[in-house]
Structure formats: structure tokens, C-alpha cells
Amino acid sequence: MSYKILIANRGEIALRAMRACKELGLQTVAVYSNADKDLKHLKFADETVCIGPASPTLSYLNVASILSAAELTEANAIYPGYGFLAEDPNFAEMCEKSGFKFIGPSSDIIRKMGDKITAKTLAEKSGIQIVPGYKGDLPDDKSELSKIVNRIGYPIMIKATAGGGGRGMRMVRDESELFNSLEVTIQEALNAFGNGTVYLEKFIENPRHVEVQIVGDGMGEAIHLGTRDCSMQRKHQKIIEEAPALDVNEKSLQQTLNACVELCKEIKYEGVGTIEFLYENEEFYFIEMNTRIQVEHPVTEMITGYDLVKAQLRIALGMEIELDQSEINFKGHAIECRINAEDPRTFQPSPGLITKMHTPGGFGIRYDSHIYGGYRVPPYYDSLLSKIITLANTRESAIKRMLSALDEFFVQGIKTNHSLHQDVLNDETFKENKHTINYLEREFLPNNYE
Helix, strand or coil: CCCEEEECCCHHHHHHHHHHHHHCCCEEEEEEEHHHCCCHHHHCCCEEEEEECCCHHHCCCCHHHHHHHHHHHCCCEEECCCCCCCCCHHHHHHHHHCCCEECCCCHHHHHHHHCHHHHHHHHHHCCCCECCEECCCCCCCHHHHHHHHHHHCCCEEEEEEEEECCEEEEEECCHHHHHHHHHHHHHHHHHHHCCCCEEEEECCCCCEEEEEEEEEECCCCEEEEEEEEEEEEECCEEEEEEECCCCCCHHHHHHHHHHHHHHHHHCCCEEEEEEEEEEECCEEEEEEEECCCCCCHHHHHHHHCCCHHHHHHHHHCCCCCCCCHHHCCCCCEEEEEEEECECCCCCCECCEECCEEECCCCCCEEEEECCCCCCEECCCCCCEEEEEEEEECCHHHHHHHHHHHHHHCEEECCCCCHHHHHHHHCCHHHHCCCCCCCHHHHHHHHHHCC
16 A cells, blocks of 8 residues: 655654655655744645744644645544654544544544543553652642642652643742642643643652653553653753663663563553653662653664654554564664754854854764754744764764764754764763753753853
8 A cells, every 4th residue: 555644743753754754665745834944854845834933832843734634635544753743532533534644543542541630640650669759639628638649759840731831830949839739730731732630659769860762552562662761851841861771770670661562562562662760779660661762762763773654654654564573683883963053151052044054974973963054043942953872882972973973064054952962962060961851950051151
């Protein structure tokens, strides 16, 4: 059967999906906003459709426009990428009802795993360790609420069940902050997600962020592709990612990997997904599951040689694929640096015209990007410009290779966080792999940039 895939995204991930489709002999439809008419992947698509003005709400988040474009071009399936509608169960459901294959898990699974309380329950059932907390309806009575929190133990995190991207969460250190923080978080969750349900978790003070990549065939088979360490973060946003995660307890790791696979088998997970953990004191604590491709997926591809985007397409379209854990071979260490269009000190976005640039290359270096000289970076979307990925036999060598790649790379006309990556990679704490999710904000930036 001949398939036509509509790519419902933009930028780097749209180009990545386009390349995978071409390798599999699939026809492609690229949708774009008025502000994105010069995107690179549009030049390689079989068909292109403008779906609205620059505002994401009126274009990349406009379900009616995307489904109309799919119908107009007679597409068979829709590839969501990451961000925008990728984890919207309503969008997946509308695709299904409209006769288009959503390339990802079913709307039911997205809905279940997107609700953090349901996801924690399913994870715990499969043997995954969760953060101590309270998942039930919170009592209106303040004294009862205080008893619940005291049982968990301060500090705690108040989290929106529909939260994500660092929004809808607040840390509380003592009872004097509890009730006001709860009220503010509920209102914030309502405003951001249309769902004010929150839950309570013990606050893990100084963990690392470790995640497990999984692939499921939708029929009860699943495998894992190891771990990634994404501890270098600012405001819960990842900046540098690595694979595999090093210096973790081997027994806890194997138990966690096995439990992650068991969860995906149990729910008959379809496609690729990531199960995220906080890691502290040799223990893994479940945070959430992302039911989509991750920005940092290339580091996993580099150490396994396994194409995750092609796997997404093959599984969704019923093309032949065999999931065999014994065939996954891990080799070397990979690092990814996210190059953003932003001031490296203030982190303010820096849209504008790229007047000149040079991309890195060489042995063990991968460059994923949609930008080029003469491209104008619009102010309406995420500031991600490029991902530079290096692979080497050891972490130390991967860092050195990345520094070499960053020396080659430059962009003129706009500001980027290129220099921040160079400074972090030369930092002793990072080189010794001693950083946690709090290190960049609490120690590195204050000591080096203020």
C-alpha cells in the first residue's frame, strides 16, 4: 500500500520526520503557517499546505485546519512530532474518528498517561517505584489536609495532573506556605490546562533526571533502548542530554528497565515513548511518561543505531518490525547540545535574520537542524535552532568531540546560547558527572554569569 504522511509540525523535527519518510518510500505533506513559508523541509515535501497565520493557536494548534489539509491532500496518517498537538488526546481521537492514522499511541493511552495520577497508578502496578505522595481528592478541611502533608513530610511539591513543561507545579517548605500555594497552583493549572486537579508529592531535594526510552508494537510487545541523563536543566527545561546515564546503581537500573518494559506490555503501548525518573540515593522515582518522540532522541539513536522515527512510522503503518531486546546493542557515549536562539546570559529569545553560519562536521558528529544562512527565525515559536550530537567511546571523549564541534559552529545575525554550552562542557562539576537538576541554576549560573 502507498502511504502519504502529513507532518503536523515545523522546524527541526519536521525535517527529521521528512527524512525518515523518504527513506521508507512514503509520500509527504508539509503544513506551515504564514510565518514559516521559508522552512527548509517544505522544499523536500511532495505537497505543502498553508494552515493559517503565524499564531500557533491559529495554525499548528488548529485541529480543524490540520485535518482539512489531510483530507485535501488525501493523506493516510498524521505525524505529530513533539510539542504542539503531539500529546493531545483529543487531537489523536479526532484523527482516529476522521479516518487518519495518528502516528503514536491511541488517544486512550495518551489520555491515561497524560494524567499524572492515572500514570502513577499504572506505573506502580507494573513495579515502577513512585515518589511518596497523595493521589486522592484533597480534603477541604485544612486540618485534614495538614495531616496528609505531615505524613508525606515537608518539603512537598503541588503538581497539576495535566501539567507539563515546568508549569502547574509549586514547592512548599512548611505549613505557612501550604494553603496559599495550593490555591495559586490550582488556579494556574486551570488557566494553563483547563484542569485544576492537583496532587501532592514528596519533594526530592537534589536528584538527577534520568529517563528510559521504550518502543512498543501496540500488541503487547515492547523493548527498552536504555537510559538518558537530562540533569542539565534550567526552569525544568533540558539544555544538555546524554546517553547512557552513568554512575547509577546497576540493580536499581535493571529493576527499573524491566518494570518500564512491563508497563508498556501491560498497556499495549504503540510507538515510542519515554518514562522519566528522578534519581537520588541510588533509587529511581517515576515522574511521568511522555507519549511521543523526545527532543533528545538522537543520543539514544547514536548509542544503539536504532532509528526511532522510522520505528514510529513502521509500527503505526503496520510495516514489518520486530522488537527483540537481544538485538539492541549499546555502544559508546553520546551527548546532545540544544542550540537556542536566545541570549546566553538573560535567556531572552533572539529572533531575526541569520546572516551567516557554519555547521560542524566530522567523525562522530551529527547535526540536526532546519536553519540556514538567510533564514529568518520567527518570534512566534520555540527558540530551538539546532541539535549538535557527538558520539565517542567514552563520556570524556564525547565531551572533547562536542567542544571541537562547538568551535566549528557559529551563527551570525542573532544571539544563541552557543557560548553557554562551551562554558558548561568545560566546567569541572559537569566533566566529573557530579551535577544534578539544580546545578545549573543554583551554582553554575550564579558563579559564572552573575
